Amino acid sequence: MTTIHPGQTTSLRALLSKEGRRDPNPHYARLHQLGPVCLLPDPVDRFDVVVHGYDAVQQALRDPALHVMTDDYPDRRGTQRWRAHSALRTLVKSIFFTDGPDHTRVRRLFSQAFSARRVAALEPAIVRIIERRLDRLAELGAGGTPVDLLAEFALPVPSDVVGELLGVAEADRDWFPERVRAFGAILDLGVGVWRYQQAADTAAEELTAYFADLVAKRRAEPRDDLVSAIVHGGAANTGELSDDELLANLLTMYNGGFVTTTHLIGNSVVLLLERPDDLARVLADTARAGSFVQEVLRYEPPTHFSIRWAAADTEVAGVRVPRDSRVLVLLGAANRDPHQFPDPDVFDPTRDQGQPMSFGLGVHYCLGAMLSKMEGQLALPMLFRRFPKLALAAEPGERRTLMLRGYETLPVVLS
Template sequence: MRYRSAMTTKPFPFLIIDPATRRVSLDGRDPAFYRDPNPVYAALHAHCPTFWWEEQRQWTFTGYDAVNGLLRDRRFGRQILHIASREELGLPEPSPHLKNFDAAEAWSLLELEPPEHTRLRTLVNRAFVSRQIEKLTPEISALCHETIDRFEKDGRVELLSAFADILPVTMIARMIGIPDAMGPQLLKWSHAYVRMYMFGRTRADEDAADKAAAEFSDYVRGVIAERRENPRDDLLTHMIHTEHRGQLLTDDELVSTTIVLLNAGHEATVHQIGNAVRTILESGLDPARLFAEAKTTERTVEECLRISAPVHIFQRWALEDAEIDGVPLKRGDKVAMILAAANLDPKKFSDPLVFRPERDEGANLSFGAGIHFCIGAPLARLELNIALPILFRRLPGLRIAEKPVVKDVYHFHGLEALRLEW
């Protein structure tokens, strides 16, 4: 059936739902979808929260309980080739034109399962626990003020390039031990790199990602060599010199881990700063009240993460036969979980499409769950809890100057630009 939105009374021409067979046709590349996916997620919740996605050819889950459960279910994992061969699974051989990208991803925390995941995460985790991250509060605050100082007098700004891009990439680079001056180059590599994860990527996207991976890896190897000669008090030195059960990380493991930390440490937070500012300004609510104290600030940040998540989809391989929400899955099947849709499940959140900063109905899933819960979540949350109040206090009367345009990088969700004035 074609579903007509009860909210807009306009059809979604890119969406066909058949509740009887739990099959859905949804063009994830259609701007009408990725620019405003929440009404579509509402339609899926109403008619078919678990469905076979025709275009992606995989079972997809949007319900909060199903997504939360799958993220924690050890019968599902980020990798499958540690227990089955490509031939057995019918998977093609790696593409030669992606050899540098594949090499950079080979030891990524995002892609590994225990015991390798446990070993690598143990070495990194200490730097990202909340008590360590909270020590960065003065530095984050100072960087926010320094950045705003550069454009406050102008009366208008493109927020992503002038503020959102700068804060997260500078902080994660400093933690790892990368000079501030490398920030613009890190952003270029990262933007090319993550287009590998978007729907409908092209050969040009793949070539650009592979080139970025090669250059990124070469740069990191150079920094690793320098840190071996001249250790410092930074995360990279810690990873180089710390043993886990008598083992040191190899250079390949160090490269993959550093790249994933640099990418994940800023890409989603950049999107979320833009998403949150837009959400707050479009809500008509008074920012002074939203950020009046630590508790209201925290709840505002969490509600922004819930209703405008920066990362929408995670995928898992079935490592053994299983049944989820009545769907029989076989070993080697790949499933998708739409985190952003789970955050809008009406069974979990009342009036889920409404921005309500006072909401206290449980945790959102924007950072995932289980062993792959985002290691940088404490850092991202701290940055948002510091940056948003400072931004709105420093720029009273802040308002949107031009209608924002959403980037065409679903399953990430962020803006091309956010032009503001005050």
């Protein structure tokens, strides 16, 4: 194993500062100068190791010794604080925070929702959803009235899509975004996220109650949706899937199923407006939308990090990672690794140098990645063909988070 020398130690203070959150890429560039993995000796960082090189991130995400933050991790560190919070209890029951046989069992059941066949079958419904939201945009933006594209398009389109998938009634879908935002606020880095915990707990309780009611309805009257398929597929009736696991995963799947896509669409719109040549190419040939979305995921990903802990001694890129180490895996930095992506700070939809790490890798690769990409590839050409003179009505504002990274509002005029 490699012996650590001072050049391989660093701190996250700059990244987690106000300026670092506004633009993390200069910090990523400095990390790449130090190598693919660094130690974090500063206790303020709350992590022991940061992994940021493209190959090292791939290795870390595939390493069976590096676990997601399962419920036994804080217990091993002598804290029970998390058990008092319903949002955290929900998270640790979901596939996002389980490993081993439990993760494999639950993921297998939910992966049916995102099979290539089911995703392809959703395309006509997605197109109808986009068209309906474009009609709504036209009403709100008539006569040059500014409209928030995030609130009226980038957010409701993927919310409607995942609602369609799970079986959430159309009339209920506008109820979700406020609660989803509150629940997701605790997922970012830094001790400051604790101030959002009470709101996240309330949101988790309300969302859990909603899905408990939906499950009861589908048990009584099944329909052609994922909830019906799961509760009548045997798993929920044989003990293979408990009610707590079912509800936790429905909640987190709904949240994860649209917030990342919301920011993928929002970030893409801003990049297209800044790059009229790329916009012209996408409109001239919608097949180019796929490569454009792929480059957005590399260049401005909605998710910049993942967290692991070492359940056993291991090493990443030759650097020793002792048991119980807290490991920050910087997906956003891997996407800007100059060893993998030449000129990483240049936006280039013609790149063909490997997959961005924005959806993760290995057993925790995002279940909804294929669906999210499809939504972006359909929504962007349809939006700009309907409103070819769409323009920003004001600066979109700052992005201040690394998890679920995107704009809070996106004011535009349609003509």
